Amino acid sequence: MADHDRPGRPRPIERLAAFTALAALPGALTTLIVGAVMNWAALVATVAALLVGVTAGWHAVSHRGMRRAMAGLGMVLALALLVAVAFLSDFSLPRFAVILVLAALSTTAARVALRRREGSVAAAGRPAAKPVRPVLLMNPKSGGGKVGQFRLPDECRRRGIKAVLLKPGEDLRELAEEAVARGADAIGMAGGDGSQAIVAEVAARHGIPHVVVPTGTRNHLALDLGLDRDDVVGALDAFVDGVERRIDLATINGRVFVNNASLGLYGRLVQSPQYRDAKLKTAAETLPDLLGPDAVPPDLRFIGPDGAPHSTATVILVSNGPYQLDRLEGHGTRERMDSGRLGVVTLTIRDAAEAVRFTTLQAAGRVRRFPGWHEWTAERFEVRSGGPVAVGVDGEALTLEPPIVFATLPGALRLRLPRHAVGLSPARRAVHLLSRSTVADLAAVFLGRPADRQQPADETR
Template identity: 40%
Template sequence: MNLSRPAHRMQRWAARGALGAATLAALVPLAYGGIGGVLLLMGGVAGLGLSAAAVWWTLTLRGPARWAAAALAVSIPAAVIALLAITLFWALLLSLALWGVAVWCGRYALRGSGGRRVRVRERRMPPPKRPFLIMNPRSGGGKVGRFDLKEKAEQLAATVVLLDPHGNQDVTALARAAVADGADLLGAAGGDGTQALVAAVAAEHDIPFLVISAGTRNHFALDLGLDRDNPATNLDALTDGVELRVDLGFAGDRPFVNNASFGAYAVIVQSPAYRDDKIGTSLALLPDLLSRRQGPRLTAHAGDSTLSAPHAVLVSNNPYRTDDPFGFGRRDRLDSAILGVLGISVGSAAEAATLLLAPEPDALTILTAREVVIDADRPEIEAGIDGEAVILPLPVRCRIAPGALRVRVPRKRPGARPSSPRLNWRQLRKLAATVGRTAAPRRMPSWTAPR
């Protein structure tokens, strides 16, 4: 992106402002507290490490020892925050304000310099003539009924099928029957698991797919830029919409729009008690899973890399952001034709502490690959496919189908605005040091010196 000379100058000063504000944010508490402030901050870091270890003990122990560890995990951060607030007074507030300035200036400086999230290309296409929508009335605590989605969709000439809340209907079969009957758009109002099944049929027949954010979390809708607070606005795509070409992931023959997880979490969601008591079920199963007394012993092959015996592996349809806390859990794009891989293996309280404090902890593996093969010490394995509990035969080959899915979205939607760039401090330092020199006007001599 070519920027004018004044724009380069503004970038330079914004980058310098970000670095300066971040430096002051660290120095103000130290200057105010002196040696005591340094010791206090060092104690705070140590407290965070001990708190992470206490979380590990909470997850792996049972009985009174677990509750003692849980109390420690809660009380240590509370004590650190209280001590910092009492000791540093206004210096802590000023430090937080300076950090906010650093973040704002950093994002401003990185605009147009490769830090911006890449948007999927939009295509104007005629509205569908025979849209077919599948709606789950139980999803999201009853959003289908609360927002009158069925009635509003039918007013837009869509055929709507409500899933039986007490039955177990074959969503894939319903979608395929609709296509055979002449549907030229498929849509789903429900969780991401339902979305993925309908999306796979749409991709199979190369017809548009409509996402209606009626689930609980709606991660796919979030990365598409849709309004998750009012799912009825997603229906605007039927009359004033554009199409995006995005990728679709597969774990074996199971499609996923977000991710497929293997290991501890996947085992937990298989429990019949998990739906009604998520926390209790997790606490009951985690001690044996984390100590490897139960659960599969995984091996994941991602390109040329191998993850041996991780506690959990998450394979995502395009990589998640992991280097910016302000964008954590989001995907920069949905059309990079590559899988993201997150592997975690924590075997002790010390490793749990380094997971929180170390810049590149050994317990966390972050990779990208075009294919991921999951294997284990058994013939089949538990998996969570977009949050849905399934059992898959081994080995599980995870792959990505580039541009397989045509998603129809409203032309006007909240996430269509350019998103904030990543905070890359190394890039900011380079920007602050070099942009000024390249942008400064050079005065050319009017004569050429003889050689």
């Protein structure tokens, strides 16, 4: 590959194209508003159609596969609406032509600006050679017995994968280390997210690929990797017909986790043995002690995003890559796990009135509007306390001695996915109006910034 074709700082023509893509849309909107200011119903409809059409066009030129098809369909429907409204409202034909030209210019310029950046993403997840000695570790109790339900040992034998069943009393980490010592050149885990983290840590330390087989109860990691959580057997295809990419791992006091760690309210709740099987009942019995008038605020001291010290928080959520959160429960999904950043969310509820307000916003999916809600990203985050801290890590209850130190391990894990996997998290698959990711990419090109690491799942779009 020639030097000028390698992903790096944008060329002048790409920067000019990015500026054109970003500037042409406001130009089209201005032309539209000037021509339709006396017809407000038509104005609202045409503005909406123009925004959706251009945004869908940006997605269509910067993505592939199903996402490109969906964006193309959205662009066609928006154009049809724009034309229909223009004719019904007797819109000026020359002005309408100018709007269409500016919209097309914005879409075409976006393609020029993002072409190399898209190529650098695609290059990050290439087909991987079939491993010679693949091993799959299995927890037969995970997910209510999915290993037996889907006959995974038999399916492994058909594919030439060595199956190792975790027996009662055995240490999963030791089994993984033993498999690597015996020559495994790819290792997978059929189990929940806590088990995935253990095996992923071993795989990362030895530099071999890891395969996620979703036999856990919730399988949040598989969800954010774009795996079909119901296609357990299909996940095995990653060993024989897979693509490889790198994702980050995160640590809490040196222990690897793949999803998130919760302190405060949720950290206390998961300590209850009844929580996993009866979340609502356990929460109802525990919350009065944690949020009632006589409750003592958690001793959780940290530095906020503005550099100011904080002495408490009702909830602290630290994740391996930032989550998109509209509600606190379930922890949302992540657009990417290769940003080299932790996602940090803190929630502080000080009294009953604030609890009611937060509950209302939570029900409406608007938690970000709560004054005590803060979220940011960091490479490192530390929480101090006067005593041991209850923590929920990937759904498992732990008690850790302070300080609690979180860190990111950028690109630490070689990950294999089946070629047929969607490869996109729900957050990444969602097409948002004026998508922050596309706008941010265009702005980065215009400012001359090098292509950063995108969510490699985009290679399979």
